[in-house]
Amino acid sequence: MSNNQIRNLVTGGAGFLGSHLVDKLMSKGQEVVCIDNFFTGRKRNLEKWFGNPNFELIRHDITEPILVEVDRIWHLACPASPIQYQSNPIKTAKTSFLGTYNMLGLARRVKARMLLASTSEIYGDPEIHPQSEDYRGNVSTIGTRSCYDEGKRIAETLCYDYERMHNTEIRVARIFNTYGPRMLNNDGRVVSNFIVQALKKEPLTIYGDGSQTRSFCYVSDLIDGLYKLMNSNFSKPMNLGNPEEITIKKLSYKIKEKINPNLELKLKDLPEDDPRRRKPDISLAKEIINWSPVIDFDQGLENTINYFKKFEN
Ligand code: NAD
Ligand code: UDP
Numbered sequence: 001m002s003n004n005q006i007r008n009l010v011t012g013g014a015g016f017l018g019s020h021l022v023d024k025l026m027s028k029g030q031e032v033v034c035i036d037n038f039f040t041g042r043k044r045n046l047e048k049w050f051g052n053p054n055f056e057l058i059r060h061d062i063t064e065p066i067l068v069e070v071d072r073i074w075h076l077a078c079p080a081s082p083i084q085y086q087s088n089p090i091k092t093a094k095t096s097f098l099g100t101y102n103m104l105g106l107a108r109r110v111k112a113r114m115l116l117a118s119t120s121e122i123y124g125d126p127e128i129h130p131q132s133e134d135y136r137g138n139v140s141t142i143g144t145r146s147c148y149d150e151g152k153r154i155a156e157t158l159c160y161d162y163e164r165m166h167n168t169e170i171r172v173a174r175i176f177n178t179y180g181p182r183m184l185n186n187d188g189r190v191v192s193n194f195i196v197q198a199l200k201k202e203p204l205t206i207y208g209d210g211s212q213t214r215s216f217c218y219v220s221d222l223i224d225g226l227y228k229l230m231n232s233n234f235s236k237p238m239n240l241g242n243p244e245e246i247t248i249k250k251l252s253y254k255i256k257e258k259i260n261p262n263l264e265l266k267l268k269d270l271p272e273d274d275p276r277r278r279k280p281d282i283s284l285a286k287e288i289i290n291w292s293p294v295i296d297f298d299q300g301l302e303n304t305i306n307y308f309k310k311f312e313n
Contacts, residue, residue: 007031009070012077014041016182020223037061040079062099073114075103083188089147096151104162113169115230120176121149125275132281133237143273176241176280180219181307195308198259208270210249215279217242218300221293228289241280242293
């Protein structure tokens with residue numbers, strides 16, 4: 001290991017996005033320390049790096065402080081699926097606030113640059129469409145999604161207060177719905193739910209009438225965006241996501257077609273505060289970091305379906 005090698009800390013590195021990010025950093029020959037409490041992350045996502053001298057995995061809950069000498073902190077730790085983050089909402093709020101506070105304290109102390117994995121959820125149920133970074137959002141403070149939405153909003157606030165008070169170097173990625181291999185099969189998010197249901201020959205569960213929209217980004221595109229943002233000089237929030245918008249009903253048809261056209265759809269109640277529409281305006285990412293997604297939805301879905309097929313047993 002050379003002395004000028006970049007040392008990274010990835011919080012939530014055993015999770016879906018975190019483990020793909022670790023792959024990218026490791027493949028660039030950088031050092032990676034990964035912290036995870038394994039709430040929704042799995043060791044198997046990182047297995048291939050065990051024993052590599054550039055890699056360390058620490059079981060730790062980021063609501064408690066930790067001291068690690070690093071140059072860059074990629075702060076991803078937080079459950080992202082509504083089912084997971086609502087299973088213990090107080091813990092989710094603690095992870096967002098205390099976890100981010102602890103990581104910013106660390107960034108300040110060791111003079112690391114920190115990237116926060118924020119979310120399109122900070123826009124809530126948006127009144128403008130598509131959502132650009134200057135939109136301030138429409139978020140309930142008291143609903144079942146608030147632990148996550150408000151948690152990420154205060155996390156962003158903390159970042160910019162550390163920047164103003166302590167000159168901490170901040171990057172904030174507002175990530176829109178991302179999918180791909182390594183989502184948990186019981187994760188509850190729509191793409192993994194539909195694929196797992198279809199492979200089990202079960203009806204696909206549509207919440208509400210399925211007319212709500214999302215815009216889905218394939219994981220490799222998203223990770224490229226995070227990497228470029230961290231390496232840029234841009235310190236304001238930046239949307240990262242795929243602007244191709246689709247209704248949930250249309251998504252269910254697409255997955256049926258790819259796996260089993262005879263499957264039924266089962267309508268269920270729409271969860272509280274479920275955003276009606278969501279689509280990122282990515283002009284800023286295009287202009288500043290020259291980034292836009294390249295993987296088309298059909299290709300991304302096929303990769304994801306193949307992953308779940310392998311993983312079925
Ligand atoms: P994930 O649930 O797969 O990963 C989260 C990881 O954080 C898991 O490994 C989990 O065990 C770990 N973790 C949770 N609480 C922790 C704690 N207190 N201490 C230590 N580790 C903890 O979710 P993901 O999809 O990989 O999301 C990663 C980050 O990206 C999250 O911050 C999420 O809010 C953000 N994000 C993701 C999406 C998306 O579509 N995937 C969209 C917007 C934002
Ligand atoms: N959804 C659905 N069926 C499912 C899971 C989710 O219809 O089995 C809907 C959900 O109500 C929402 C959309 O799909 O409108 C995306 O949900 P997800 O939990 O993936 O992400 P988020 O709501 O956080 O964008």
